[in-house]
Amino acid sequence: MAYLRVSERLCIGCAACVPTCPFGALEMAEGLARVNERCTDCGACLESCPVEALVLDRPEVAAGVNLEDYRGVWVAVELQSKRPAPVSLELLGKGRELADELEVPLSALLLGDGVERLAERLFSHGADVVHLAEHRLLGRYSTDAFVEAAAQVIERHRPEIILFGATANGRDWAGALATRLHTGLTADCTELAIDRENRRLLQTRPAFGGNIMATIITPNHRPQMATVRSKVFLPRPMPGHQGQLVRDEAALSEAELKAVLKRFIAAEPEVNIADAQVIVAGGRGVGRPENFRLVRELAEALG
Incomplete structure (x- = not known):
């Protein structure tokens, strides 16, 4: 459903708005501008109308969602060969910068089975808090188990920002989790910044085949979620940095999961x-x- 509409009372049929839409969602019919099904509510056309006949009715924040209840920057840690993936350490470096900008703690979300020993490495890369959830069903990545465990921890602590590596597992995990949490997700970001006035994460990524750079925000939902490719940011080791380990319960049951990983055959190195x-x-x-x-x-x- 498009939230963009044309005021028939104000529209003068000048067609100035039609070429401004990158999706071809505006067209002329019976002397007036019309919005078709290709509209994405991006708002690129709004300033083109000389009589302000284009109106974008953005939805209000969902009932019961108080953005002030969400605080903190988190990095979802992916494991490779039983240690934090390089992209997760890179995101801790960027997350440290974002957390300092917002004056909040930087947390790492660590899921697995017998992985508590990895917390020290996460502290040494800038994490103030490591949220640890261990369960035998988290021994290897599976969508259902990781989404369920992460959702339980996130709903308990309510971070405002969560960053994921744009790996095969990271994309799968982030996409399914965003759906579960009823929030937005921006994929393959190349830059992240903070709008301090509104505490919004400015998520920049290539669009239209790399011809433009689009900055995307999540104004009405939390947490704000983004995936970032490897090598976009640099890790920022902080030797001696200490943090708090928080053990979070992950209530998982094989009977409630749609798929359970029974066997993993490792590929040749x-x-x-x-x-x-x-x-x-x-x-x-x-x-x-x-x-x-x-x-x-x-x-x-x-x-």
Whole structure:
């Protein structure tokens, strides 16, 4: 349902608004501008109307949701090979900056089975609090178990911002969790900032094939959630930094989960190019397959 509407009383049929819509959601019919089903309520057209005939009726905050009840910046920690994924440590670095801007604690959400020992590493990368939820069903990632456990902890503590790594598991986890929490999610952000006046997270990401950069906000719902790709931000180690470990209960039952991971077959170890500082690649320009020897020799020379 589009919240944008055209006031028939004010519209003069000038069509000035039609070319301003990036989605082609405005068209002329019977001498007046009309909104079609492609409208996304982005508001890009509003200033184009000389008589202010375009009105965007944004929905009010849902009943019972008090934005003032939500405080704190959280990073959802993803585990790889039984240790925090590099992107999670990078997000703690950015999260530290955002938390300081908002003058709130930075927390890490750590789910797993027998992972309490990892809390010290999270403290040493800036976390003030580690919310730890352990359960045998959290031993390896599965959508149902991680969404249910995270939702229980989040609904208990109500953070205003949660950041996820834009990995395969991170995207899956964040998307399903945002649906469960009835809030918004911005994927693949390349920049994060704070609007201090409204305590809003400004989430910037490429749009329209990278032709523009869009800054997205979540004005009426909490928590504000975003995924960020690896290497967008840098980790900020803080040796000696101490924090508080909070043990949170995760009430999980196999009978209530739609899917339960029974067996995990690890793939053969491979080079993870996401962790590489330099990548040497060759294409069809090398001419013949045997010429890739030169590419390999260059890679070996660069270490």
